Amino acid sequence: MKFVLLISSAPQSPATRRALRFAEALLESGHRLERVFFYQEAVHIASKLLVYPQDEPNIAQQWQAFIQQHQLDAVVCIAAALRRGVVDEGEAQRYQLQASNLAQGYALSGLGQLHEAVQQADRLVHFRGQA
Amino acid sequence: MSVSVLLISRSSPWSGLAAREALDIALSGGAFDLPMSMLWLDEGVWQLVGEQQPQQLEQKNLPAQLSALPMFGIEKLYVAQHSLEQRGLTEADLMLEVSVVDAGQIAQLIEQHQQVLSL
Numbered sequence: 001m002k003f004v005l006l007i008s009s010a011p012q013s014p015a016t017r018r019a020l021r022f023a024e025a026l027l028e029s030g031h032r033l034e035r036v037f038f039y040q041e042a043v044h045i046a047s048k049l050l051v052y053p054q055d056e057p058n059i060a061q062q063w064q065a066f067i068q069q070h071q072l073d074a075v076v077c078i079a080a081a082l083r084r085g086v087v088d089e090g091e092a093q094r095y096q097l098q099a100s101n102l103a104q105g106y107a108l109s110g111l112g113q114l115h116e117a118v119q120q121a122d123r124l125v126h127f128r129g130q131a
Numbered sequence: 132m133s134v135s136v137l138l139i140s141r142s143s144p145w146s147g148l149a150a151r152e153a154l155d156i157a158l159s160g161g162a163f164d165l166p167m168s169m170l171w172l173d174e175g176v177w178q179l180v181g182e183q184q185p186q187q188l189e190q191k192n193l194p195a196q197l198s199a200l201p202m203f204g205i206e207k208l209y210v211a212q213h214s215l216e217q218r219g220l221t222e223a224d225l226m227l228e229v230s231v232v233d234a235g236q237i238a239q240l241i242e243q244h245q246q247v248l249s250l
Contacts, residue, residue, distance in 0.1 A: 079155065114156070
């Protein structure tokens with residue numbers, strides 16, 4: 001079955017960890033994960049500047065490793081990301097910012113990528129956490 | 132045939148970005164001519180109340196942006212009756228033409244749409 005995940009929970013939210021475990025289980029069960037779309041507070045998961053205490057699991061790093069290992073299509077909503085300070089090199093140049101922080105494996109793009117994925121998915125699963 | 136999407140907006144208009152970002156999903160879906168419907172539930176019903184003064188909060192006028200929905204082809208708009216009643220609101224308080232639906236009708240809406248998003 002073709003799955004699309006929409007994640008809108010903050011990195012610290014339990015929903016972010018559950019989403020990753022769910023995604024792992026999907027692939028283990030032989031399903032396809034067509035796209036993971038990061039929206040709202042979830043754009044922070046794609047920041048490479050998150051630092052966790054050593055005795056706490058680094059869920060953002062786990063997400064990135066999972067995405068890279070399986071070559072997943074991981075899209076971060078560009079509008080949601082820019083207003084929260086998550087930028088790639090291109091946007092950093094465009095807005096003359098001093099740095100970029102989008103982790104490797106993610107791509108900034110528009111909400112059209114969410115709609116396109118929803119149109120093609122057998123199942124859309126949303127992890128939202130607490131607003 | 133496009134997949135129909137029901138977007139449920141449950142966040143109050145001025146408590147953060149959630150209401151605005153739910154609307155962005157609807158408007159972008161409309162721009163792609165996708166069959167989208169919208170349901171306001173829980174605190175989300177406050178988005179529809181007229182005579183708000185967002186300039187006092189230095190915010191964009193969300194209700195005005197909501198009124199753009201029909202122009203984007205999103206004309207199936209619903210509001211939960213129980214959410215209005217719980218907040219002492221009636222249809223007369225709303226600035227947008229929406230259908231008031233009860234719990235049974237909400238269940239039908241969720242059933243009828245192929246995908247449901249709740250923000």
